[in-house]
Amino acid sequence: xxxxxxxxxxxxxxxxxxxxxxxxxxxxxxxxxxxxxxxxxxxxxxxxxxxxxxxxxxxxxxxxxxxxxxxxxxxxxxxxxxxxxxxxxxxxxxxxxxxxxxxxxxxxxxxxxxxxxxxxxxxxxxxxxxxxxxxxxxxxxxxxxxxxxxxxxxxxxxxxxxxxxxxxxxxxxxxxxxxxxxxxxxxxxxxxxxxxxxxxxxxxxxxxxxxxxxxxxxxxxxxxxxxxxxxxxxxxxxxxxxxxxxxxxxxxxxxxxxxxxxxxxxxxxxxxxxxxxxxxxxxxxxxxxxxxxxxxxxxxxxxxxxxxxxxxxxxxxxxxxxxxxxxxxxxxxxxxxxxxxxxxxxxxxxxxxxxxxxxxxxxxxxxxxxxxxxxxxxxxxxxxxxxxxxxxxxxxxxxxxxxxxxx
DNA sequence: ACCCCATGCTCGGATTGCTT
DNA sequence: AAGCAATCCGAGCATGGGGT
Numbered sequence: 001x002x003x004x005x006x007x008x009x010x011x012x013x014x015x016x017x018x019x020x021x022x023x024x025x026x027x028x029x030x031x032x033x034x035x036x037x038x039x040x041x042x043x044x045x046x047x048x049x050x051x052x053x054x055x056x057x058x059x060x061x062x063x064x065x066x067x068x069x070x071x072x073x074x075x076x077x078x079x080x081x082x083x084x085x086x087x088x089x090x091x092x093x094x095x096x097x098x099x100x101x102x103x104x105x106x107x108x109x110x111x112x113x114x115x116x117x118x119x120x121x122x123x124x125x126x127x128x129x130x131x132x133x134x135x136x137x138x139x140x141x142x143x144x145x146x147x148x149x150x151x152x153x154x155x156x157x158x159x160x161x162x163x164x165x166x167x168x169x170x171x172x173x174x175x176x177x178x179x180x181x182x183x184x185x186x187x188x189x190x191x192x193x194x195x196x197x198x199x200x201x202x203x204x205x206x207x208x209x210x211x212x213x214x215x216x217x218x219x220x221x222x223x224x225x226x227x228x229x230x231x232x233x234x235x236x237x238x239x240x241x242x243x244x245x246x247x248x249x250x251x252x253x254x255x256x257x258x259x260x261x262x263x264x265x266x267x268x269x270x271x272x273x274x275x276x277x278x279x280x281x282x283x284x285x286x287x288x289x290x291x292x293x294x295x296x297x298x299x300x301x302x303x304x305x306x307x308x309x310x311x312x313x314x315x316x317x318x319x320x321x322x323x324x325x326x327x328x329x330x331x332x333x334x335x336x337x338x339x340x341x342x343x344x345x346x347x348x349x350x351x352x353x354x355x356x357x358x359x360x361x362x363x364x365x366x367x368x369x370x371x372x373x374x375x376x377x378x379x380x381x382x383x384x385x386x387x388x389x390x391x392x393x394x395x396x397x398x399x400x401x402x403x404x405x406x407x
Numbered sequence: 408a409c410c411c412c413a414t415g416c417t418c419g420g421a422t423t424g425c426t427t
Numbered sequence: 428a429a430g431c432a433a434t435c436c437g438a439g440c441a442t443g444g445g446g447t
Contacts, residue, residue, distance in 0.1 A: 040415095050436055050437065052415095052436070053434085055416070083413080
């Protein structure tokens with residue numbers, strides 16, 4: 001599955017609920033390297049819909065330009081195979097839609113570029129494949145735009161806000177002039193989409209472009225999506241914000257695993273929150289009655305409110321939901337060792353928690369095996385914890401500075 | 408010839424939610 | 428409550444191919 005793809009699916013608006021579910025499951029079956037080709041039976045089962053209804057929604061999604069279907073046949077046997085589904089964020093999708101001549105845009109090469117079977121085809125109406133011209137994503141030019149001299153000239157001297165059309169156009173050319181492979185692409189669709197963005201979106205698209213390119217490179221993507229796709233799908237939102245980029249990168253980690261527990265311990269090693277609520281009226285009464293001491297109340301409050309991030313992790317873990325954990329802790333976490341929840345070592349760890357005033361783990365709500373910093377035979381948990389803290393000292397320093405800065 | 412596979416499509420009926 | 432539209436569902440047929 002692809003988180004990016006499902007994330008994209010969930011952001012689509014204006015679809016019927018069931019169509020959105022179909023799109024989501026399609027994206028769930030999408031693999032960045034291999035594509036997406038679930039059988040209709042599989043998809044229908046995923047969506048808990050009958051196949052007939054599934055087809056209705058597939059048609060809707062195709063008409064909305066959110067998917068393109070491509071029938072496949074086995075090369076050897078010519079037997080029909082499950083349909084391949086393409087998405088707008090895939091390079092092939094863009095090329096099919098952008099270069100196919102349309103009644104309004106009028107652009108496109110003479111040769112067919114669709115990978116669909118030539119017969120039946122969109123033109124003859126025997127719609128076993130998509131009707132490319134029904135794609136509403138590609139919109140007609142609403143205002144004349146100068147694609148050549150005007151834009152380039154302006155780009156040379158223009159440093160003002162992107163508020164009027166000419167300046168926005170200039171910014172467009174500055175951004176795309178070095179776009180990989182843009183020479184051979186049609187320019188107009190990209191410019192049209194660009195002009196529809198808000199000033200703020202154009203700025204974000206520009207600022208984040210280098211980070212986005214770097215991200216593609218890191219992902220070893222061989223193809224850079226066309227500018228029109230980048231603008232239309234707002235792909236820059238997937239790239240780290242230059243400000244946010246300074247923060248540690250994270251990964252999704254399951255509860256009680258190495259990285260999850262390392263994150264939990266790292267959070268506990270940070271200074272606790274200071275906005276701890278005072279005793280409630282009931283607690284004050286209990287203190288007056290001698291049933292509780294003020295210190296006990298404060299201790300309980302600290303456990304409940306002192307490390308909100310840890311409590312949030314505990315809540316997620318109760319629902320078996322993972323947590324985003326900083327990858328900076330991964331190396332230190334690799335030394336963690338499994339501890340059984342019914343073992344004396346687990347008890348010793350919880351005793352260490354209590355000694356430090358930390359929230360403990362409930363034996364009944366944890367996994368059977370939990371990872372803790374490695375502890376030698378006869379050694380107290382505190383020693384293992386100390387080694388872990390040493391190993392992540394840089395991370396903790398950065399976090400403390402970050403928290404101070406944020407405060 | 409018959410069956411199978413994977414898909415596209417249509418139809419009538421049921422359900423649901425909204426409006427009057 | 429009645430009417431209406433949207434949505435969903437199950438059944439069935441068609442297409443284009445392969446396998447036996």
